[in-house]
Amino acid sequence: MTNNANVNLVTGATGTVGRQIVLELLSRGHHVRALTRDPAKADFPDGVEVVRGDLADPASLGPALEGVTGLHLITFDGGLFAPLETGPEIVELAGRAGVRRITVLNGGGDTPLQSAVQAGGIAWTVIMPVEFMANALEWAEGIRADDTVREPFVGRLSAMVHEGDIGAVAAVALSEDGHGGKSYLITGPEALTIQDKADALAGARGRKIEVVELSEAQAVEQWRAAGHPEEVIGFLLEVYGNTPPEGRTPINTVAEVTGRPARTFAQWAAEHADAFRPRS
Numbered sequence: 001m002t003n004n005a006n007v008n009l010v011t012g013a014t015g016t017v018g019r020q021i022v023l024e025l026l027s028r029g030h031h032v033r034a035l036t037r038d039p040a041k042a043d044f045p046d047g048v049e050v051v052r053g054d055l056a057d058p059a060s061l062g063p064a065l066e067g068v069t070g071l072h073l074i075t076f077d078g079g080l081f082a083p084l085e086t087g088p089e090i091v092e093l094a095g096r097a098g099v100r101r102i103t104v105l106n107g108g109g110d111t112p113l114q115s116a117v118q119a120g121g122i123a124w125t126v127i128m129p130v131e132f133m134a135n136a137l138e139w140a141e142g143i144r145a146d147d148t149v150r151e152p153f154v155g156r157l158s159a160m161v162h163e164g165d166i167g168a169v170a171a172v173a174l175s176e177d178g179h180g181g182k183s184y185l186i187t188g189p190e191a192l193t194i195q196d197k198a199d200a201l202a203g204a205r206g207r208k209i210e211v212v213e214l215s216e217a218q219a220v221e222q223w224r225a226a227g228h229p230e231e232v233i234g235f236l237l238e239v240y241g242n243t244p245p246e247g248r249t250p251i252n253t254v255a256e257v258t259g260r261p262a263r264t265f266a267q268w269a270a271e272h273a274d275a276f277r278p279r280s
């Protein structure tokens with residue numbers, strides 16, 4: 001049954017995290033609106049209201065914000081993740097629409113949009129995940145081709161988090177009291193090396209995977225070939241080569257906020273095993 005008293009607008013809804021927030025709110029019986037710049041491409045289950053809007057053009061958000069009580073925001077514009085500069089206008093529109101709670105997916109440091117939300121008068125919660133388990137999908141093509149993962153810094157540890165758990169934390173913060181003014185660092189339940197992750201994927205798909213360590217120069221070449229902009233490549237070298245403690249130390253946020261344990265990478269691998277199997 002839908003709880004129509006709470007209308008939630010999720011931006012970034014067609015993306016890795018936003019989609020999970022939409023599904024989690026829906027499963028909890030809340031009314032969910034999914035914002036996209038292109039509704040024709042959006043694919044959501046029945047019960048999700050899809051609305052058009054562009055965060056870089058706040059005037060386009062009027063109909064989407066009508067009656068909204070919970071608002072989830074991303075901090076960037078477009079595929080190259082340019083920081084959105086429209087935060088003050090969006091917060092102003094949200095206040096006028098009657099929004100009571102805002103969650104923000106942290107985009108690395110203090111972005112202008114996050115600062116605008118924190119300076120506004122609406123209860124905010126910052127959702128600050130470490131590395132997403134979904135990043136492992138970047139290995140799928142190589143694993144399907146020759147059973148190999150090619151990465152630099154293979155001994156690095158990551159407390160990577162299941163994107164469904166990020167969605168669950170955000171859904172709780174959007175729909176329940178007690179989370180205003182908090183920044184939630186969200187990790188998975190264990191710190192894993194590249195080899196640990198490859199072993200979990202091999203177990204899930206039933207076929208071995210070899211890990212080959214790349215030099216920094218080889219990694220840069222691979223990321224450029226994949227189309228990553230230079231700033232992203234610099235960021236990857238920094239966090240992979242020198243992962244800060246918060247990126248490699250499991251903490252208990254998921255269980256504390258949602259009441260459910262954080263999902264393991266083995267669970268994620270079982271859910272996505274087909275993506276890593278050779279195409280027949």
Ligand SMILES: NC(=O)c1ccc[n+]([C@@H]2O[C@H](COP(=O)([O-])OP(=O)(O)OC[C@H]3O[C@@H](n4cnc5c(N)ncnc54)[C@H](OP(=O)(O)O)[C@@H]3O)[C@@H](O)[C@H]2O)c1
Binds near residue numbers: 012037038
């Ligand atoms: N990958 C990681 O390990 C990691 C870890 C921690 C934090 N993060 C942060 O997570 C964020 C990326 O999240 P994600 O992976 O879920 O995103 P994503 O899968 O890349 O999806 C991007 C989403 O942004 C929407 N979008 C882009 N520009 C927009 C605009 N101008 N107006 C409205 N919607 C717009 C797109 O919607 P439409 O195209 O449908 O309009 C799409 O839903 C970044 O801020 C990153 O810093 C990532």
